[in-house]
């Protein structure tokens with residue numbers, strides 16, 4: 355499949371998603387809307403589950419290997435480097451379990467207000483094994499990632515971060531951080547949940563120890579399926595759990611020896627050793643694959659199309675002197691605004707105009723995508739100008 359977004363009208367792009375006309379959905383960083391094709395695939399796969407007598411071994415492997423291949427294609431790495439996980443926290447827990455802390459290398463570097471699925475793993479590790487968390491202030495990173503690179507030293511065990519901050523969209527110079535981490539002999543864990551599927555990412559160039567992505571945002575997938583990518587040097591670690599889905603060889607019929615069950619030895623090939631139990635997930639996987647196929651097919655035109663939408667959005671708020679945090683360095687798909695004393699007026703207006711956004715503390719977060727049409731932006735402009743008064747008198 356190759357879909358050129360630039361050859362499609364706004365309405366054609368939006369028409370591929372299950373989005374009612376009166377909803378202006380600027381909240382993909384929370385939960386993406388679903389592709390209509392994925393909903394249809396889910397109807398079919400629900401029916402597969404409804405007839406267990408027809409389920410074959412093929413149902414257990416075909417869709418998950420396709421998912422691995424499509425995700426691998428998206429980040430530019432071989433399929434053997436991909437594991438299936440149910441949540442970002444699960445993948446981050448694998449990274450955490452396989453990171454060794456020693457008295458000489460005991461620092462874990464994070465960014466301020468990191469997502470709980472990332473932060474909590476490391477906090478628990480430090481509590482149980484010793485070591486220290488170093489949290490780099492977000493405000494120091496809004497212009498450049500220098501403060502993060504400077505924090506990495508030869509006592510650093512690992513840097514665990516997102517290429518784009520989940521609350522205000524601050525972009526991290528991942529290449530610079532990767533180079534600094536390598537030079538210091540530290541590990542690198544990337545939570546790509548808010549970036550993979552919308553920002554370009556070259557796995558073999560950045561070469562993190564682990565890349566973790568939850569699938570229900572920019573991969574346009576259902577809830578509860580995500581991916582972990584690990585390079586070959588990380589294919590000998592310990593999974594979070596051991597099951598017939600990640601141990602032994604594939605396919606895995608039960609084997610018997612002298613009347614006893616012969617349990618499999620060793621982990622599955624490549625990163626499959628980290629796969630979650632019941633990875634076959636034949637109800638959800640066809641939906642996951644529709645999202646991944648769409649993201650792969652549209653990735654070359656995505657940033658141009660999205661850039662225009664985001665520029666208009668920023669322009670509407672700028673008319674009232676409300677500028678994005680990380681103004682010169684925010685992601686094209688995720689932006690946070692503070693709006694000070696006018697915040698509640700804006701939030702109320704958004705609710706009344708069916709404009710979907712998220713609010714974290716004093717930050718209002720917008721996360722547009724290519725399905726946002728001119729009429730969504732007109733609705734946004736009407737809500738903002740209505741709440742704050744005509745331009746200039748807000």
Ligand SMILES: Cc1ncc(COP(=O)(O)O)c(C=O)c1O
Nearest residue numbers: 441442443469471520547548568
């Ligand atoms: C940066 C980031 N990581 C991870 C997640 C989701 O984590 P999990 O799949 O563990 O619920 C989110 C959800 O908002 C996120 O923004």
